[in-house]
Amino acid sequence: MAPKRKPARGAAAEERDPDGMFRGVSAFIVPQGVQGRRLEVWKQRLVQMGGRVVEKLDKGSAAAGVNHVLAMDAKALLRVLDAAWLHRFRGSVVSFEWLEECLKSGERLPERKFTINHEEEFKLKKAAGNGGSGASQPAKRSKISLRILGISREQVTRIGRSIQMQMRIKVQEASSGGPSIYAPADLNRNITKIFGRLIDIYRALGDDRRSFSYYKAIPVIEKLPFKIESAEQVKDLPTIGKSLKDHINEIVTTGKLSKLEHFENDEKSTLLQSVKPLPISTQFSFKVRTISLFGEVWGVGPATALKLYEKGHRTLDDLRKDESLTNAQRIGLKYFDDIRQRIPRHEVSEMEKFLQDVGKDILPGVIIVCGGSYRRGKASCGDMDIVITHPDGESHVGFLPKFVQRLKEINFLREDLIFSIHSVDGTDSGVDTYFGLCAYPGRELRHRIDLKVYPRNRYACGLLAWTGNDVLNRRLRLLADSKGYVLDDTGLYLATRGSGGKHAGRSDAIVNCHTEKDVFDTLGFPWLEPHERNL
Structure with missing residues (x-):
């Protein structure tokens, strides 16, 4: 069970900077098409940075005191405000993208290129109402800023027509209650999923150059x-x-990629039964599958899997005869089939409660949360990622050895894979780690379990990283890098600068983030509840 969040402070004014970037902005916000939680985050940030939010508007008169109207798009705008009122309004009418881009850049940007052309939309709406037979042209929309991708103005112009065509569909979905246009879920997962698989394949083959091209x-x-x-x-x-x-x-045309299918074709039986030399392509396909299989054994990475293949191993039975395997790899091999089985959500919930009870018996007040796909609301989990801390910032020191010992005594923890203690001497950010295998009470089936104990001031980043998913983690780390930070599971750090102004690594200066939301806010990324992180 996730730790209870502290109630939001009643007055955002406690943190309000009257001289912030939105000083002088008095905004009325059209809520249509935006998730409620995200809308609240935007309002809060606007107020914290010197602005003011007007909750109600007298549409029968001039907008006293209001100088900005923010909306998803022209259609959402016209559902709330009529064209006559907008025509009289002398302030700025802009899309939420203006607010987003200001937050991302850290400075107030000119409103002009984010202006919503509501008059064009009204003409189309009126023409449709009058039964106009002419082919309607889509309403003009503000350009979608692609600076974060490093695309120049000229490049945006060249691909702008296609972008507007696709965004029209997405905006309509958003207006009907779909996701907002900020940091959308991976709309091209059909492509990125295939590229991700190719990364694994080329890593398994030791081809870092090709792997990195897909990774970028x-x-x-x-x-x-x-x-x-x-x-x-x-x-x-x-x-x-x-x-x-x-x-x-090829992917968008056919829905698949022949290169990946070639790699993943099951040529195993053909290769083993053939009495004639097989084509190089068939041998290569089998090599990929075999190395990938070896890589699924806990503790066997891509380089080791390739070495095992080159030693002549072709099956898991071959690996069992190899005396060079470490003890952890032998355990992973022994329980290979067990580890691959998914754990039902209700069993994970029961085990989380069990771990919390055992932990609090050892150390009252200890916080124990199961992260990963369980915390994101999935119906089953591949393993259990347990994130631990203590509110006082001190009592976590030395807790993990006692916790592991107790769990072994009651036959919950069965086999050890990794066990490292750093909280006592303060090395490695003071994070303690245990990786091993556990068994649901009354069973022998093994499940993977990771226990991570963080100091309180590093717990938020640890919980965020171990909750995932990998897509969100990658986005947040790239965003942190673009803003001069380094983000990992131990904290959010100021980046150091190398020659030419490039990031050389992380400094010792850690940004104080007490909650996951603090990390999101510092990076200017709208808050996502754990169940919203399945990007």
Whole structure:
């Protein structure tokens, strides 16, 4: 069970900076098409940075004191405010993107390019109401800022038509209660999922160059606010070369990628039974599958899997005869089938409660939370990621050895994989770690379990990282890097600068983040509840 969040402070004014970037902004916000929680975050940030939110508007008169109206788009705007009132209004009418981009850049940006053209939308609406037979042209919309992708103004112009076509669909979905346009879920998961699989394959083959090319492309594609339907839409994007463009074109055209299918074709039986030399392509496909299989054994990474293959091993039975395996790898091999079985959510819930009870018996007040896909609300889990701390910031020291010992005594923890203690001497950020196998009470079936104990001032980043998912973690770390930070599971740090002003690593200066929301707020990323993080 996740720790209870502290109630929001009643007055945002306690943190309000009257001279912040939104000083002088008095805004009326049109809520249509935006998730309630996200809307509240935006309002809070606007007020904290010197602005004011007007909750009610007298549509029969001039907007006294209001100088900004924010909305999702023209359609959402006209559902709440009539065209006559908007025509009289002398302030700025802008999309939420203006607010988003200001928060991301850390400065107040000119409203002009974010202006909503409500008059054009009203003309179309009126023409439709009068039974106009002419083909309606779509309402003009503010440009979607793609600076975060490193695309120049000229490149945006070239691909702008396609972007607007796709965004029209997404905005309509948002207006009917769908997700907002900020940091959308991966709309091109059909592409990024295939690229992710190719990363694993090339890593298994030891081809870091090809693996890295797909790795760089994924976050660029994830951030696109539209669904790719043509390779022409991505021809000017950074990191997307001719080869990747051809891959994307094949995926969006056929729904699959022949290269991946070639790798993953099951040629195992053919290879084992053939009496004639097989084509190189068939042998290569089998090699990929075999190395990938070895890589699923706990403790066997891509490099080790490749070495095992090169030693002549082709099956898991072959591995069992290899005397070079470490004890942890032998345990992973012994319980290979057990570890691959998913754990039902209700069993994870019962085990989390069990761990909390045992932990509090040892150390009253200890916080024990199961992260991962369980915390994100999934119906089953591959393993259990347990994140631990203590509110006083001191009592966590030395807790993990006692906790592990007690869990072994009651036959819950069965086999050890990794056990490292750093809280006592303060090394490695003072984080203690235990990886092992456990068994649901009354059973022998083994499940993977990770226990991580963090100092209180590092717990928020630890919980965030171990909750995931990997897409969100990657986005947050890239965003942190773009803002001069380094984010990992031990904290949010100020980045150090190397030659040429590039980031050289993390400094010792850690940003104080007491909650996960503090991390989101510091990075300017709207808050997502754990169940909203399945991106």
